[in-house]
Amino acid sequence: MTEQDRTEPAEERGAPGQFVQSLARGLQVITAFDARHPRMTLSDVARRTGLTRATARRFLLTLEELGYVRTDGRLFELTPRVLRLGFSYLSALSLPALAGPHLEALSAQVEESTSASVLDGSDIVYVARVSTHRIMTVAIAVGTRFPAHATSMGRVLLAGLDAQRRAEYLRTARLERLTEHTLTDPAALEADLQRVRAQGWALVDQELEIGLRSVAAPVTDRTGRVVAAVNVSMRVGMPGASAGDPVRDVVPALLECARRISADLAATGR
Amino acid sequence: MTEQDRTEPAEERGAPGQFVQSLARGLQVITAFDARHPRMTLSDVARRTGLTRATARRFLLTLEELGYVRTDGRLFELTPRVLRLGFSYLSALSLPALAGPHLEALSAQVEESTSASVLDGSDIVYVARVSTHRIMTVAIAVGTRFPAHATSMGRVLLAGLDAQRRAEYLRTARLERLTEHTLTDPAALEADLQRVRAQGWALVDQELEIGLRSVAAPVTDRTGRVVAAVNVSMRVGMPGASAGDPVRDVVPALLECARRISADLAATGR
The missing domain is CATH 1.10.10.10 (Winged helix-like DNA-binding domain superfamily/Winged helix DNA-binding domain)
Known part of the structure; x- marks a missing residue:
């Protein structure tokens, strides 16, 4: 044909x-x-x-x-x-522009790098990033992808899918073992997604990369649908980097940041 | 048809x-x-x-x-x-990954935001950006465009064109007046491009936006062709921001940064 x-x-x-x-x-x-x-x-x-x-x-x-x-x-x-093609999306999304100032404020407050991402199939894709200028900072540019199952933002985004799309993801996604800690069993992942959905945020500890820990929270549109995730990523065991308890020290500020971005999105009619 | x-x-x-x-x-x-x-x-x-x-x-x-x-x-x-399309370009370019660490070092040294861009028609397009976390920092994401004639990186990139392409640009580009300082006369712009070409860097003072001053230097491939530009952008008249002389304080570090990125590019065979 x-x-x-x-x-x-x-x-x-x-x-x-x-x-x-x-x-x-x-x-x-x-x-x-x-x-x-x-x-x-x-x-x-x-x-x-x-x-x-x-x-x-x-x-x-x-x-x-x-x-x-x-x-x-x-x-x-x-x-x-070619950048015009991807930029059409970023510019139409309005999320990077809205999220930027809130991510900057969060990064300054917790002194760690912050990001926003969206789900594309079984990957998360970064749409905004504020990195601290610490030596160990990983350079992650907008457009970078990671497998959703091994990241905190991925867990939040997967937990936000409706039951049918989540089941389809769990049935079809390749849950690659990236470190010894990566959840690769669909049933265990689904249990974690339900926990994430109930508590409203996700902690992922060294499942993407040894030494990297991250917490994420959902950004919702005015209908309450999860449209993006924001996170704070921390180095584990670095002096001064993550000495405290991320849940106590970072999650409240992260949730407030996600709430503000969601409110801004709703205010734009999205 | x-x-x-x-x-x-x-x-x-x-x-x-x-x-x-x-x-x-x-x-x-x-x-x-x-x-x-x-x-x-x-x-x-x-x-x-x-x-x-x-x-x-x-x-x-x-x-x-x-x-x-x-x-x-x-x-x-x-x-x-859609981001995959633009990311194909960025990933194939290798410039953002190579330039990132050098831009970070330069930004830390001069305590100002740094960027890399390439020419697309009569626009420059950002391919990498390291911003300082000062309150006045302008959020400029990768993929952002500015008219080449009014920016220091644009001057460096235009000065690097061969005579025929530069003449074509000067004949066809719309030299919009963005501030009272913008060069909009093709002959005056061509004279500045020849000066930039001879001295190896460009200073543009408040031609894109009042309060913004920027110096840029060319990144060359192993054949000596200008393939990108890097810059340092500074606020004018802000306490502590640009109190000194940008030419004395910033240009030597900028030229060294551009030289290192060019050497890395040559080492990759580009």
């Missing part, structure tokens, strides 16, 4: 629901570029996307004409224009 | 160089969402993109099936999956 078999009838009849294969392929070409494949030949792109060379070439040259790709004739690479 | 007129022959013959209209339209639908249009009806999307309702619907439903858009049946919005 060619692309035209799928798209032409819709184009002619104006019928809804016809999948546009060309768009799917074009987006696939963009996401084929990454840290290990920053510059690729036509053959590389064809191999990584499963497209024929002729088809890959059409998509690359179209992306070049649109300014999203550039080439020296042999190697292709993405241009900064 | 319909989409199929343009794409089918290429699909059949495997001929190169055929523009894929569907991909262009799909990307146009993604970028139609922004801070003022975070959720749109089908009619809104059709109006903002100039597509027919039937065509807009096909693209929205395709983006929904691919997970880039979600809908409640009436309103459409982007999902965090």
